[in-house]
Amino acid sequence: MRCKICRKEKAVINIKSYLLSLCKDCFVDRFRRQLRHTIKQYRMFGPNDRILIAVSGGKDSSVLWYLLTEMGYQADGLYIDLGIEKNQYSLRSKEYAQQLSQSLKRPLLVYDLRTNTGKGIPDLKGHSNRKSCSVCGKIKRHFMNKIAREKGYDCLATGHNLDDETAALLQSTLRWQQHYLGRQAPVLEEREEGFVRKVKPLVRFTEKEVALFAFLSQLPYLEDECPYAKGATTLFLKDILNQIEERSPGTKLAFYQEFLKIKALFQRELPPPNQCMICGMPTTAQICSACKILSPSLP
Ligand code: SF4
Numbered sequence: 001m002r003c004k005i006c007r008k009e010k011a012v013i014n015i016k017s018y019l020l021s022l023c024k025d026c027f028v029d030r031f032r033r034q035l036r037h038t039i040k041q042y043r044m045f046g047p048n049d050r051i052l053i054a055v056s057g058g059k060d061s062s063v064l065w066y067l068l069t070e071m072g073y074q075a076d077g078l079y080i081d082l083g084i085e086k087n088q089y090s091l092r093s094k095e096y097a098q099q100l101s102q103s104l105k106r107p108l109l110v111y112d113l114r115t116n117t118g119k120g121i122p123d124l125k126g127h128s129n130r131k132s133c134s135v136c137g138k139i140k141r142h143f144m145n146k147i148a149r150e151k152g153y154d155c156l157a158t159g160h161n162l163d164d165e166t167a168a169l170l171q172s173t174l175r176w177q178q179h180y181l182g183r184q185a186p187v188l189e190e191r192e193e194g195f196v197r198k199v200k201p202l203v204r205f206t207e208k209e210v211a212l213f214a215f216l217s218q219l220p221y222l223e224d225e226c227p228y229a230k231g232a233t234t235l236f237l238k239d240i241l242n243q244i245e246e247r248s249p250g251t252k253l254a255f256y257q258e259f260l261k262i263k264a265l266f267q268r269e270l271p272p273p274n275q276c277m278i279c280g281m282p283t284t285a286q287i288c289s290a291c292k293i294l295s296p297s298l299p
Contacts, residue, residue: 002021003023005020005022006023008023009024013027028216032067034204035071035201035205038201038204042186045197047072050152051156051157052077053068053076054078054157055079059210060159060164060202060210062159062219062220063202063214063217064201064202065077065100065106066217068157069104075157076109077097079094079097081110081113083120084121084122084227087227089224089226096220113139117294124139125228133232133234136228139294141290142288143290144156144158148196153196154196156198157198157200158198160202161202161210162202162206162252163242166252167237167238167241181263182267184259184263186201187200193282194273194275278291
């Protein structure tokens with residue numbers, strides 16, 4: 001199959017939702033253009049903003065860091081070492097993050113959960129009834145926000161792609177969780193009470209497109225799944241969405257974009273948060289959920 005844009009080279013991908021077959025060069029050009037467009041469309045950040053990218057050693061955050069650096073943004077990385085020893089997961093993912101930091105010549109901040117709190121995710125997951133990914137997600141969000149704030153970054157960028165966002169959207173929609181629906185967006189504005197601005201520049205790209213970009217750009221990244229990902233609800237929902245997409249190309253993007261048009265229906269004026277009695281971070285309760293997870297004996 002030939003590329004539909006240049007009509008010369010052999011196609012490396014067929015984007016069924018757009019009936020578009022693209023060669024390597026046309027695919028990476030289009031990827032860059034779409035990323036620029038998304039950043040501009042949602043006014044994510046400007047050339048003078050200091051951006052902190054949550055880097056996991058995986059493909060999404062690696063592609064994001066690589067491209068933002070290439071575009072000239074001041075983007076530094078933050079790696080949170082979760083202390084996952086199984087398959088040397090944390091050790092190996094940190095090595096990939098460090099390797100990318102060196103090749104991009106951009107600083108990588110490393111926060112070691114075990115050194116700083118005495119516990120890694122394998123210890124914490126037994127502390128609550130929550131599933132590993134739920135515990136991990138809360139802990140990561142807590143420290144990413146805290147570090148971005150303390151270090152004076154203008155925004156925190158994550159590598160969430162269209163598959164991540166539609167899986168989260170489907171999960172919240174199935175239970176009509178208005179609180180989550182109201183907060184799902186490509187940009188979450190800074191809140192004076194202590195939340196930094198959060199942005200997701202890869203929201204328009206499918207996991208497959210991001211993986212292909214990483215492969216064609218020869219970016220180093222860890223391909224293995226986290227050992228705790230097995231059986232995660234998100235993977236199940238992604239699989240269902242992929243089956244729907246196969247039968248009806250374009251559904252994922254339409255699901256997400258049409259949701260953004262009606263998102264205001266789910267937004268509620270949130271009461272000003274309290275300060276957590278332990279760490280001082282914003283929370284709707286007396287003690288934030290990260291502190292409760294870290295100290296399960298607290299009431
Ligand atoms: Fe954390 Fe779950 Fe991701 Fe593993 S798969 S890093 S436990 S959120």
